[in-house]
Amino acid sequence: MRKKVLFVCVENSNRSQMAEAFAKIHGKGIIDAYSSGSRPSGVVNPKAIAAMKELGYDLTKHDSKSLDEIPQIKYDYAITMGCGDECPFIIAAHRDDWKLDDPKNLAPEAFNNVRNEIERRVKELIEKIAT
Numbered sequence: 001m002r003k004k005v006l007f008v009c010v011e012n013s014n015r016s017q018m019a020e021a022f023a024k025i026h027g028k029g030i031i032d033a034y035s036s037g038s039r040p041s042g043v044v045n046p047k048a049i050a051a052m053k054e055l056g057y058d059l060t061k062h063d064s065k066s067l068d069e070i071p072q073i074k075y076d077y078a079i080t081m082g083c084g085d086e087c088p089f090i091i092a093a094h095r096d097d098w099k100l101d102d103p104k105n106l107a108p109e110a111f112n113n114v115r116n117e118i119e120r121r122v123k124e125l126i127e128k129i130a131t
Helices: 015-026 046-053 108-130
Strands: 003-009 031-037 075-080 092-097
Touching (some): 003 108
């Protein structure tokens, strides 16, 4: 049975979007990935789109959405990105905060460093879930 994983940040435009993308790339058959924001910007950041395009993933198919727009289910994991969003009303068996800096104002190289760290952590989470 696939685990349901929710990635949350404030705007749902950078970190949580990339985490959802990496979970879809690396977690096929293992997890169902979702992302959301407590105060969504309504758009996915063009820097995130460009950063993921470098890796062959089309983030333009994602939408920035609020916590009200995601399935209202019990998630196996709720992962916040270090933005101070605890989201206590999200029901989840496990919670973690990854304490990642918001890359939205970073130069491309620094932005990609955050992207790469997100990928590393998503792979680590998938490995944990799969064992």
